[in-house]
Amino acid sequence: MDHKHKTIKDRVAPVLVFPLVLTLSLCSVWLMLRFGVHEGIAVFAVLLPGALLIAVLERVLPYRQDWNQSDGDIKTDFLHMLIAQITLPRLVKPVWLAVLASSVGWIGVHFENGLWPHDWPLLVQVAMVLLIAEFGRYWVHRAAHTYIALWRFHAVHHSPNRLYWMNAGRFHPVEKVFFLIPEMVPFIILGTNVEAMSLYFVFNGIHGMFQHSNIRVKLGWLNYVFAMTELHRWHHSKLVRESNRNYGNNLIIWDLVFGTFFWPRDREVKVIGVYNPDYPKGYLAQLKAPFQGNIDKPADYKQRPGYYENKIREECGVLGNDKVITVK
C-alpha cells in the first residue's frame, strides 16, 4: 500500500498534475462563458483557485524543499502581481484600443467580420492566439536578455534566489507594458473574439504559475510543446550560458525554431538569480533599480573591479549577452 502510494506520488502525479489542472481550468472558463458569465469575472474565478491549488501543490509535491522557505519575497511578489499582472493590463487596454482605432475601423469597413476566423474550432483559435503572442513575446524576452538597457528592467524578474509560483507576476511595470504589446495589439487588430482571448489568458495564467512553481512537474515529450518548469528553471540559472535559453512564455516552439531550446537531462539547475548579491528586495526599491547605476553588479565593485565579470568568464567561457553591467 505504502509502495503503491509512493509510486503514484513519485511517478504519476508529476506527469499528470499540470495537464490535468490546465485542462480543468480551460474547461471551467469555457463553461462559465457559455453560461454568460462576464469574461473578466470568469478568468479571475479560474485563476484565483488555480493559484491556491498551485500553492498547495508546492507543499505536496515540491521540487526543492528549500525553495518552499520564504526569502522575505512574498510581500514584494504580491505587489508585483497586483500591479503588473492585474492592474496594468486593464489600464493599458483602452490605450491600445484608442491608438489602434483607425486601423481597426479600416478593417471593419473592408472585412465584414474582421480578419479573425471566428468560425474555426475554438481550440484552433486558442492555438493561433498562442502562436502569435508567443512569437512576439519570444523576441521581446530575448531582447531583454541581450540589451543592457532592457535587462535593467528584466533583472527584476530574475532577481529571486528561489522559484515559486508568485515569481510569475514579478515584472517591472515598464517591461510589462512591452510584454503586453504582443499579447494584445495583434488581437485587437485582427478582431479576435472574447472567448478565444479568455481561454488564452487562463492558459497563460495557469501555465505561468506552474512554470515558475516549486512543483515537481515531469512532462516528458511535452517539454517540446510547453515552456514548463523543467525548461524554465534553466532560464533562471545564474549562469548566462544557461539562462539565455528557453525564452518561451507558454510554448517552447520559437526556441526550437530559433535555436535557443535547452534541456540537459543529466543534471539539475544549481543556482538561480542574478549576480548582484545586494539586488534590492523591496517593491519600491525594485521599481527604482533599473534607473540606478548599481543594478546588477556587486556593491563592492570598486574594491574588486572586474571580479564578477571575470567570474562569469570563468563559469561561462564568454561574456556575450551577459547580465552584468560593466561600470567604467
Ligand SMILES: [Zn+2]
Ligand atoms: Zn528572462
